[in-house]
Amino acid sequence: MRAEFLLLIVSVAFSLSAFAAELEPSGITQVVLLGTGTPNVDPERSGPAVAIVVNGTPYLVDFGPGVVRRAAAMSPSWGGEMTALRTSNLKHAFLTHLHSDHSAGLSDLILSPWVMGRDEPLELYGPSGTADMANYVLKAYEADIRYRVDGLEPANDRGWRVNVHEIDDGVVFEDDNVNVEAFRVRHGTWTNAFAYKFTTPDRVIVISGDAAPDARIEEQAAGADILIHEVYSMEGFAKKTSDWQKYHSNNHTSTHELGEMAGRARPKLLILYHILFWGSSEETLLLEIQEKYDGEVVVGNDLDTY
Ligand SMILES: [Zn+2]
Numbered sequence: 071m072r073a074e075f076l077l078l079i080v081s082v083a084f085s086l087s088a089f090a091a092e093l094e095p096s097g098i099t100q101v102v103l104l105g106t107g108t109p110n111v112d113p114e115r116s117g118p119a120v121a122i123v124v125n126g127t128p129y130l131v132d133f134g135p136g137v138v139r140r141a142a143a144m145s146p147s148w149g150g151e152m153t154a155l156r157t158s159n160l161k162h163a164f165l166t167h168l169h170s171d172h173s174a175g176l177s178d179l180i181l182s183p184w185v186m187g188r189d190e191p192l193e194l195y196g197p198s199g200t201a202d203m204a205n206y207v208l209k210a211y212e213a214d215i216r217y218r219v220d221g222l223e224p225a226n227d228r229g230w231r232v233n234v235h236e237i238d239d240g241v242v243f244e245d246d247n248v249n250v251e252a253f254r255v256r257h258g259t260w261t262n263a264f265a266y267k268f269t270t271p272d273r274v275i276v277i278s279g280d281a282a283p284d285a286r287i288e289e290q291a292a293g294a295d296i297l298i299h300e301v302y303s304m305e306g307f308a309k310k311t312s313d314w315q316k317y318h319s320n321n322h323t324s325t326h327e328l329g330e331m332a333g334r335a336r337p338k339l340l341i342l343y344h345i346l347f348w349g350s351s352e353e354t355l356l357l358e359i360q361e362k363y364d365g366e367v368v369v370g371n372d373l374d375t376y
């Protein structure tokens with residue numbers, strides 16, 4: 071009995087140290103999963119959004135519904151420890167594509183940080199169509215903006231503004247903290263669906279957005295510290311009707327397909343997000359991946375930090 075117990079301790083210690091050797095904790099770059107959900111309105115999984123925090127500055131990738139409140143949950147104002155994720159610090163956002171599950175938080179991201187004191191425009195990067203989307207949101211809230219700016223509310227006249235930068239393949243942003251590269255990925259018939267590669271002083275992070283299996287993601291994620299990739303369960307897929315199976319196999323990536331991709335790219339850590347479980351468990355999802363992949367892989371949950 072005691073020998074078995076010791077063996078368990080040793081094996082846990084071994085697996086933890088093996089993990090530590092793969093991906094060292096970083097004092098410079100943190101990845102915070104603000105939302106790991108999909109269009110399905112799971113209350114435990116907010117709409118897709120990831121914060122890459124570098125030297126205390128947050129950079130968002132996608133802004134699904136709930137994004138601002140999930141960020142607030144990490145900030146000291148609400149009991150968290152990440153000053154970087156104070157609402158008024160949300161100033162840079164990178165949109166993968168215009169699908170509503172990834173972008174329905176745009177009005178929230180434009181307006182709430184401003185109301186909470188952001189005194190600079192939102193710098194918004196995204197594919198063709200992003201400028202129209204931002205302008206329509208501003209038009210929709212024109213009365214609110216005018217009331218706050220022109221009325222008794224001591225609001226600034228800058229924080230509601232949006233500087234839109236429509237992107238193409240290549241480096242789309244660079245500062246002292248990050249180099250951000252966008253590259254197109256296959257996502258059904260969308261012509262402008264992008265993934266992003268963040269290179270920081272100490273980490274390389276690739277985020278798929280929505281994508282069917284794509285060799286470009288493998289290339290960019292080769293040897294990366296973290297690959298954050300969307301996925302759907304094979305077990306759940308088998309229960310879908312044929313029209314939905316056709317849709318999903320053209321637009322998204324199965325566990326087996328992702329396992330094979332990760333086997334070629336070999337990131338130090340694979341994080342699953344934007345997960346279509348369709349009734350399957352996290353354990354089943356991981357087992358399906360592990361049938362094809364022996365590297366480190368975790369199911370991402372909202373507010374997990376790496
Ligand atoms: Zn999509």
Ligand SMILES: [Zn+2]
Nearest residue numbers: 169171172280
């Ligand atoms: Zn999506």
